[in-house]
Amino acid sequence: MNDGEIQLQFPKPGNWQEFILTAIYQDADGFTRVARYTPAEIPAEQAPAMQAVVAALVGLAEPWQAVQVWARLGKNALTLAEDGTYILIDAVSLTVEAVHAETKGRRIFTVYDYPAFVITDPAAVAFFKHFTTNQ
Numbered sequence: 001m002n003d004g005e006i007q008l009q010f011p012k013p014g015n016w017q018e019f020i021l022t023a024i025y026q027d028a029d030g031f032t033r034v035a036r037y038t039p040a041e042i043p044a045e046q047a048p049a050m051q052a053v054v055a056a057l058v059g060l061a062e063p064w065q066a067v068q069v070w071a072r073l074g075k076n077a078l079t080l081a082e083d084g085t086y087i088l089i090d091a092v093s094l095t096v097e098a099v100h101a102e103t104k105g106r107r108i109f110t111v112y113d114y115p116a117f118v119i120t121d122p123a124a125v126a127f128f129k130h131f132t133t134n135q
Helices: 044-058 122-132
Strands: 005-009 020-026 032-037 064-080 086-100 106-109
Touching (some): 005 122, 044 064, 044 086, 044 122, 064 106, 064 122, 086 122
Antiparallel strands (some): 005 020, 020 032, 064 086
């Protein structure tokens, strides 16, 4: 199990091409590391997974726009196995702080508000591990 976290900050809510990705993880020696990336520093092979995260964010109710996202990896999604049993699989769960376009109020949205914030796509799991595995 990976104890890392990815934080995404969107300085201009609704502009998904402009962000800062911060990866927080433990290195091989057990020390906490923090690494920051701009969109230009995201490897091309990781771009589709980033798009999956953005697609989940676009699903927020219209006046709300994400300003910060916390992504965590866990075994928090069920899938049906071939033998008919359910098993837990790796998934990236998002917690989103959003600002209201008109009132400028802020709110936290979780997977309980938007089930689409549980991303089971293997590319999203690989994206998370890419940035939070002992580098």
